[in-house]
Amino acid sequence: MTDTPRPSRLTAGGFAFKVLLRVVVSAVLGSALLVAWVWAYRSGVLDRVVNETTLSEFILLVVVGLPIALVFSALVAGPVLWLLKVRPVWPIILLGPIVLGLAHYFEVPERLAPVGDRWTVLILLAGASYGLAGLVTAPAILRRRRK
DSSP states (O other), rough: OOOOOOOOOOHHHOOOOOOHHHHHHHHHHHHHHHHHHHHHHHHHHHHHHTTSSSSSSHHHHIIIIIIHHHHHHHHHHHHHHHHOOOOHHHHHHHHHHHHHHHHHTTHHHHHGGGOOOHHHHHHHHHHHHHHHHHHHTTHHHHHHHHH
């Protein structure tokens, strides 16, 4: 007897709903992460850390702050997405910050300046970046179902 592949139980409507949920949850989480970082920056928590070192602010930000922010964000985003039943998680937590970094490289925040102040634009851009990461990696849902 030949092995026949199991038909997927995921209908087109079910897949569309899962993708929509994936995009919305990812976007909200990306925005929430940036809100937390903006709050930490504006409340002076990060200034106290910067002022206690002898390194320049730029070097501290790039060499220490950015990797810590990315690792911390991944450690927070991963479990939250997992609890909200967004699977697989790893493509979103890896691709979201990369898309946000590319947006900065191509000066998208400056082009969106009429939308609001700097922080509002960055929060919206973070949401869009994580949402786009969720959308681009949506085919991973189908690969996961076949296993």
